[in-house]
Amino acid sequence: MTKRAPVPLSSLFDDAMPDALANLRISGLCLDSRRVQAGDAFVALQGEKQNGLAFIAQARQAGAVVVIVDAQSQLPGEDIELPVLAVAQLAQKLPALARSFYADPSARLHMLGVTGTNGKTSCAWFYAHWVAQLQQTCGMLGTLGYGVVTQAGAQLEATGFTTPDVFSLQRVLAEFLHADCERVAMEVSSHALAQARVAEISFDTAIFTNLSRDHLDYHKDMHSYALAKRKLFATPGLQRAVVNLDDQAGRELLASLPESVTAISYSLSEPGADLYARDIETDLQGISATVVTPAGEGRLYCKFPGLFNLANMLAVLAALQAEGFALSALLDCAGKLPYVPGRMQRVSLPGEDAVLAGFAVFIDYAHTPDALENALIALKPQVSGLLRLVFGAGGDRDTGKRAVMGKVAARLADQVVITSDNPRSEAPARIAEQIRVGMPADSNVVVELDRERAIKLAIDSATKGDVVLVAGKGHERFQEQGGQKRPFDDYAVAQRALMARSAA
Template sequence: MKLSHLLKPWMEQSVMDCMISGLENDSRRIHPGDLFIAYAGAAADGRLFIDKAVSSGAVAVAYDPAGFPGNCVLPESVPCIPVPQLSMQLSSIAKQFYDNPGYFLNITGVTGTNGKTTIAYQLAQAHHLLGQKAAYIGTIGQGNVNELQLLDNTTPDSLYLQKLLHQYKNQDTRQVCMEVSSHALAQHRVDALEFNQAIFTNLTLDHLDYHHSMENYARAKSLLFARESLEWAIINQDDAYHKIMAAAIKPQVKKLTYGIHQDCDVRAKKWFMDIYGTEIEVHSPWGQHQIKIKALGQFNIYNSLAIFSSLLAAHYIPEQVVEVMTQLKAAPGRMEIVAHTPYVLVDYAHTPDALENALMTLNQLKKGRLWVVFGCGGDRDKTKRPIMGMVADKLADHIVITSDNPRTEEPQVIINEISQGIAPTSKVIQRINREEAIAYALGNADENDVILIAGKGHESYQQIGAVKHQFSDQEVVRRLIQK
């Protein structure tokens, strides 16, 4: 594509034109023929690496002129185009370069504090089982759910996201089911995407280090529901913030509400749960149906209602949807059963609400005592730490506090902040080393006990400082049990 075509609104006629073969905002990944897109990011200022990008083969540079670093000189060997508020323009620039791939795809965006991964992952499975090629994008990776490739973020940056959609389109994918984080919405990463459906799960305490208040957090989430492109908005009516999402919806967009406690369009009236799964009686505009799922917990009832609503809104036959939902597999690290004696589960629960939901579910099913092994991530929202301690103290019989991903924080400081929410009379075991914490629980639990290892779920690493060390809760449990 010609540079003048891609950057027409910002490019003066006197500027030398050239052909662009790729887009890149990381100088380390530049290929000859790329346009280097340089702006100030959260961790580094890309404009400081313009020379490196050009020496690696970039044939042009688009840069944000605001606050341009004084020690940075633009090269004269390639065209350099100033684009004001460049980070906000990335999505539309990438959309133009990749020829608007989203136009050829049905894109469902799932947003909320908890449940995004399960809903998007299982929704992609369901579309595939119902005969449409589908891709997933989110916390546990991207692509076909049986062959996921890892991602750095829940929602990729604008350039990579449009590149993925372009690949999916060329692979004849029809459905894309993606998690949409509040960060992605606030940072304009998905501005140029044409979503067909938007799903709201819930809003609970998280990310206040970024948004500063629940009101700001809710407003960021509501941006997904203000899209002109939407055909359906699917909203959890039981959540306290549902009205904020509903208020953002454009008049032409159809709305479906789901829930358990409130009058809504798709409602679970009755359910039965055992260690093998849950059976739900669902009432909806499509009639009354019995849905069986291989999942535990009231939160998974909500997730299933969202999936059911989305599939029926997509015009699938209800009876086929009911049959497919019995076949859906849980996302990795989401209430994943790793051992049976004792009963050990690994879950991604890393917010107070998610931890409470998981522990409440296991309390209903346990035959012995309930153990919880968990920590909190470093360099993230600190306000939730004592609250998670309080939740564990209220619902677990035994608490083992350990490290999650401490990042640049001191692990013992994080553990101490979690402990502030626990009564002084409660017995708490502290082990900074996560493997030692898991080993303690396994070594002291009886065969009828239940152990929940929470916080990291699917992750195959533990970040200490700036280094990611190989670490998997599941692998640790299996290795320790074999011993």
């Protein structure tokens, strides 16, 4: 982690403050007491679940030199043994405070922001690796973590969030700048937009992928969810917006864009789009299509199956072309892009790329009704046997989508194994029951709440011509239950099941 040189506290605020505070120098800003480092200012705010004021002692022990609180805060009764700076409307000032402390790094980077229910990670991954293939260093930030992407690949450090808090976000962008990145591909979640975490980020290009049911435990309704997504496209200084014309929310967004923003539409089939695909061919090995653009047309080849992957590639291709990259160079590189971890990723034995034992196994992050449907639709035409699905639904999240996912699973999969997927504080059996509600009584469904056994069951049952899809976790390396995260890796579990079967 790159730490910036300490700065006077007074340089970050317009308000007058006592000399003892004004002359105090800080080397970082932190909202999480567990991540405080020596010399940091601890910003103690009331969050959704925790009150930062309760963790001042922990921050002091970690090396905090000052506590910044909202002027309306009720400080703890005990002596906190640190200087305190009270700031009016502190929460609203955090984005500008973070930008100022880290010297506005996004203004010196070419910033791509990607939002939408599904496809954010793939678009950011494709953009960063496409740019790297074209000899430019690109930072990447999102669900998979953050890091610098070069031709040699990506080394990503996990953050635990799609879009980090305001201070972590600006710090990461400053690190990208320090690492000589020219560009950054960044996922922008609806939570981050609603909470103004990206309010002081200077985006050059924004991509909208799609909008379908997710996060209604937070946003409450689809209208509020859509409004949160739209905030990215109202960013001051945004130059271009790349929008999915095949999505209803995308079409509405296109109609509402400011005149100062160049609108670029893409589609899997609509010739009226600025960029669209035709003559599409797909199988388990990947996809190819003729891409028609304002600069001409050409054949796109990639090793990622599914129309949704093609849609994501079209979005990124449209963005890069609008940013000045030549179509021919982009198409030449498309087949070299590496797999996105946990996104329609085929499982194989070590050193083995072929379909094993006559059937194929994929893992995918699909955890919404729309994403699950798209993943199953992508695989179903390639299946000569049975399409077998292993999936669950997350606990303490939107309960309304569970039956919808069950309905999708029953309609498109030939055999379904319902299992647990981060049940958190909920009973896994109860979640499974709510999924089962959406499925016809005669569905070919098994409930196996032990996720490892569920994956093994599906793979052991597969025969020649079958395809097994393990959905929900994708890249995740944990199972969250009862307040604990224990190690769990869908890919590793599926690979072990394949190895055991091949050795039998």
